[in-house]
Amino acid sequence: MTVAVKFFASLKEQLGCDGATVEIGEVATAADVWLQASGGKAMPGNVLVAINMEYSGQNATVHDGDEVAFFPPVTGG
Amino acid sequence: MTVAVKFFASLKEQLGCDGATVEIGEVATAADVWLQASGGKAMPGNVLVAINMEYSGQNATVHDGDEVAFFPPVTGG
């Protein structure tokens, strides 16, 4: 299946990439998507995950066509 | 001694008077001033007292030249 990956803020800078389209096996979690999109890097402990713009856990199941976003703690307001 | 008396809001309407200059004996409390200024009426239980624009008790001592105000519960804001 195909998922769209997005990285934001300091994570985007660290990875040198703001996103990618990833091909991954039919059964995958957000953590699996991270591994593939980051080229096998360990996910920093404070990274937040959103699937289709809703906060999710790293172990949430990803479906074909999903948008999976990874970002550092938020600092708006 | 002489004290200036002020009444506000519903109390002013009930007494038909917004204030008076009262002559009273040398030792007097705010309650004594009320009695004299109101013509001997009982003070309603919820009346607030201010002496020289500071909240005071009914039994606070009044001095010559003081301004003694009586008013109902406040309802600003």
Added chain:
Amino acid sequence: MKIEVRAAALDPWREVADYEQAQTALHGAAGAAAVFVGSMRDLNEGDAISAMTLEHYPGMTEKHLAKICTAAADRWDLLDTLVVHRVGELHPADPIVLVAVWSAHRKDAFEACRHIMEDLKSNAPFWKKEQLQSGHRWVEKNTAGY
């Protein structure tokens, strides 16, 4: 700090904007502004209200409002405070009171603004008389704030 009891109309957002603009010490220092505006409702205790008269105790009111703001500045870390309160005749939707507080941080601004407003409602010598279709009545107490 500015305290004003005013018989003329109040445009609260313009008032806050102009005051903030003039207080240059706030610029870059105030990370937070918390503002409360109380306005006249056309309904109270189930009755339609067509107008309201606000009476106050000239002199004591200003003194008491200044005391409230000074007490808040002792308790919280504040940069500035603005309080404006209407007196005289008001109509539905007219702004009655404006409380604005500036601080470096939002916790202080939020807490001080609410505290000043509650203290004002509980203690500042203002009285409201409502005009109903059937005559007028004095408001006897305020609604609870906490």
Added chain:
Amino acid sequence: MKIEVRAAALDPWREVADYEQAQTALHGAAGAAAVFVGSMRDLNEGDAISAMTLEHYPGMTEKHLAKICTAAADRWDLLDTLVVHRVGELHPADPIVLVAVWSAHRKDAFEACRHIMEDLKSNAPFWKKEQLQSGHRWVEKNTAGY
């Protein structure tokens, strides 16, 4: 209810005034407006800050802000809510965020305004990058709000 993420400059008091004016259902019904404005400080963690860039997650940010405001409207008795948040490059004293809440009574307005602001700071996907004399740095966490 209005939610906006904006790259253009924000004049928060004008924004509140214009919105309130346009929402005629508020007139005579809203006894209380509680407003918070967060602005850029020229100092953070002891360092002078000359500029800031605010990044967000387009789509998710607006969706999440709407969710926050809807949750507040379920919990408190609110008449209307306005949230505007800047993105892009900001300079000291520039307003960053505006949260305005209207209610019949002040308790609901105060509590909902503060809650929306805290939820926004804790959860809405915005990130701040500060420009210092020595380079830039990402802000890693917000100051506590309670």
